[in-house]
Amino acid sequence: QVQLEESGPGLVKPSQTLSLTCTVSGGSFSSGSDYWSWIRQPAGKGLQWIGRMYMSGSTTYNPSLKSRVTISLDTSKNHFSLQLTSVTAADTAVYYCARDVNKDYFDSWGQGTLVTVSS
């Protein structure tokens, strides 16, 4: 049973870069058939998909965030990362990492980590 766990700073200053890591355990992270995504949820609001990465290195991003997002993989450490640049208060949210086993839905999620953008 794969498990995902997000980690990173809980507070980021406006205009800076938000950086989070998702560590994957209990599964075949390097199998090459899964997509690894970041999803966020502002308090009291719905889910917004941020972007995903395939093991080959190809990425797909939400067009509304594409100019500010980078997702990368480190297979040697069994983790993938999110960078979101030039953050504002609107980027304050719980950030989740999740897996799509090439079926267009998310079967495994991390527990989420709250990131607050504030000076």
Added chain:
Amino acid sequence: SYVLTQPPSVSVAPGQTARVTCGGNNIGSKSVHWYQQKPGQAPVLVVYDDSARPSGIPQRFSGSNSGNTATLTISGVEVGDEADYYCQVWDSSGGDYTYVFGSGTKVTVL
């Protein structure tokens, strides 16, 4: 971009049937997936590919999809089913490839 529309809330008495709808343009041509999210917890997949249930999800959760509306049905609702429910599709129209979520429906068990 593709838009999924859900009612903000649905109320149901214990033991009754709750139906949560998800509207989208010709959504019947897409595969729809449903997540349950309880307060302070990550979403959990409860229905995938319109009507299939992951292992461990009770049979009282079912789904259907046709035309412009997909529906999640919870039969014999229990107090523990009170949660937010989100529909989701994969959209490749317009040249962009994105996962799209509905706005969510809060199911309240009276």
